[in-house]
Every structure is written in C-alpha cells, then in structure tokens.
Amino acid sequence: xxxxxxxxxxxxxxxxxxxxxxxxxxxxxxxxxxxxxxxxxxxxxxxxxxxxxxxxxxxxxxxxxxxxxxxxxxxxxxxxxxxxxxxxxxxxxxxxxxxxxxxxxxxxxxxxxx
Amino acid sequence: xxxxxxxxxxxxxxxxxxxxxxxxxxxxxxxxxxxxxxxxxxxxxxxxxxxxxxxxxxxxxxxxxxxxxxxxxxxxxxxxxxxxxxxxxxxxxxxxxxxxxxxxxxxx
Numbered sequence: 001x002x003x004x005x006x007x008x009x010x011x012x013x014x015x016x017x018x019x020x021x022x023x024x025x026x027x028x029x030x031x032x033x034x035x036x037x038x039x040x041x042x043x044x045x046x047x048x049x050x051x052x053x054x055x056x057x058x059x060x061x062x063x064x065x066x067x068x069x070x071x072x073x074x075x076x077x078x079x080x081x082x083x084x085x086x087x088x089x090x091x092x093x094x095x096x097x098x099x100x101x102x103x104x105x106x107x108x109x110x111x112x113x114x
Numbered sequence: 115x116x117x118x119x120x121x122x123x124x125x126x127x128x129x130x131x132x133x134x135x136x137x138x139x140x141x142x143x144x145x146x147x148x149x150x151x152x153x154x155x156x157x158x159x160x161x162x163x164x165x166x167x168x169x170x171x172x173x174x175x176x177x178x179x180x181x182x183x184x185x186x187x188x189x190x191x192x193x194x195x196x197x198x199x200x201x202x203x204x205x206x207x208x209x210x211x212x213x214x215x216x217x218x219x220x221x222x
Binding site for chain 1 (some may be wrong): 144148157158159160163201202208209210211212213214215217
C-alpha cells in the first residue's frame, strides 16, 4: 500500500484564487482527517469524516474553507478565495475504527498564497 | 477543555546526553496519550502510545496522572533523533488533539 496520497505536493497561487487539495486515504480506513500545520499554531485539526460523513468541522477557520468526501477513497479540501494567511502545510490522515491514536499521515501539501 | 501543552518550541541537546521532551495535558476522564514524530522530509508518524508501555528507538514515556504529564525520554541522544515531536491526546470523539510540537536538535 502506498499509504495516504496527497496532491499536489506543492501549490503556489495568488490571493483570491481557488485552491483544491486532494487526498486518497488508505484502503479500508473509515476515518479521514484534514490538518493544517503552521509554525505559530502547530498542527490544527480542520475537519474529519467517518464513513464519508463529516463529523466535526469546528476547526474549519472560515466559510472560505470547505471539504468533501464523495466516496471512501477520495476527499478534497477547497479554499475559495485564498488569502496569504492560508499559507501552510495541509495534511490528510486516515485510520480504522478501533485505532483512535494510530493515524496514518500523508506527505502533506505545502500551500503558498502570494 | 481538552488541551495538550508542550512548553518548549525548541530543545537542543548534545549527542550522548539525556533527552526529555515535556508534555502536559488537561482532560476530564482517562486519556489515551501518544507521541508522534516527524523526521526531516518524512511523514508524521506514530512513535509510541502510553497503553503499549513500549520503548521505540530508545524512547519511553510514562503517563503521570497526578501531574497530568506524559514526558518523552531517552537516556542517550543520537543525531538521528533530530526531528519535530508532537504529543497528542485522543478524546472520546475519536479525534486527536495535538500539542504545538517541540523541535529537537541534537548537537554533534
């Protein structure tokens, strides 16, 4: 298994543009998490899904952020419009039921908004 | 409120010296605690969990409920231990709450 896959690995965009980050969880995992990592705030949970259903989106910073999971093997995190303060590394992670602490992380997407 | 606190953003230790990365938590109930590690250019990965009471790469961590701490320790630091370390707590809602992380830098 290739593990959790994220694309793109790097994204540079201009303020106001729409950004879409993609994630493919490990096959068979029924939980999917989106995190944002910054120097100032560390690792923040944005939203997580269980069986493709959003469970907790309280970490989503603003209405500019949205996430979907149309099926068990794909999720997107969208920022529209993007702002320079959104610059960060965005991680996707997945796990199975019964293993709450053992999350498997993707390589991350480094987003730079100019 | 549930919270994980890692008081040190950066810890520099000489090779061969003991290492202690501090972690304190606040949680109403019986917590499940973990340490995650992110080596340079690698993915964030689970290092150890308190219920396993294991030693991974020479690291151990003991849960102290009285002091609400879960410090990560290693008796002799190695250069390959340089990394970002996150203490984490699992709550009843199946999500993990991470601390802000401590960057460990092993000096030669």
